[in-house]
Amino acid sequence: DTDGDGRADKVGEFYTGLRNTMSIVFETDGSLLVATRNEIFRLQDKDKDGKAETRTDLIKLDTAGNYPHNGLAGFALDFVGNIYFGFGENLGATYKISGTDGTTLTGGGEGGNIYACSPAGKNLRLVATGFWNPFHVTFDTFGRLFTVDNDPDSRPPCRLLHVVEGGDYGFRFRNGRKGVSPFTAWNGELPATLPMVAGTGEAPCAVMAYESDNLPAEYRGELLVTSWGDHRLERYTLKPRGASFSAEMKPIVTGDQN
DSSP: OTTSSSSOOOOOOOOOOOSSEEEEEEOTTSOEEEEETTEEEEEEOTTOSSSOOEEEEEEEEEESOOOTTSSEEEEEEOTTOOEEEEEOOGGGOOEEEEOTTSOEEEESSSOEEEEEEOTTSOSOEEEEEEESEEEEEEEOTTOOEEEEEEOOTTSOOEEEEEEOTTOBOOOOGGGOTTSOSTTOOSSSOSTTOOOOSEEESSSEEEEEEOOSSSSOGGGTTOEEEEETTTTEEEEEEEEEETTEEEEEEEEEEEOOOO
């Protein structure tokens, strides 16, 4: 919007040449983090000409898995800039995830995970496991981490989850992708697995802790979720339940197939 009238009058290309780009988020210094299915990197436009001059690679995924939507995706930044991100079930294929300091984590068949690393891509670590596809993650003001997790083919609903360090959320790809094995938990049915906060609409693709003042005051502190499959924007009111939460969902906007 070069003339400041509130309407875009110019479209530019910031960066190009990517495949299966999944997520973006701005850091506090204006740098842009990008996740594709197989990598996470930082773009910087230091001369402010609308084009990225600098690319810094942070995280690499090495795997034969190539389904577009179940690799790396979703970002949350904690209060010191550490990067949290999701990784889908990868169709059970073996994988290797590496950071810039040579830290490497491997697996395959266990289901999806959530990882964290430093702003420089160092100290890569596993935060929690047992997801199907934790497509987006967010922190709230209290430092609590939440994710939206897509459901196995035969095990609805999709889940809104409160993610705790070391948590196991029950899904195991090696027990079958459909999620109906008695050895797979979806709502804390098995010992040492954790339940969902609430079921969500189909194919949730973003979650945000709303802590601004643009909407009415009753929205503040609630979670907003986009349901791609149900064409719906959803609002979740958290209610204390033990050391975690349950939630009530209210639709905000519901559309049709278009």
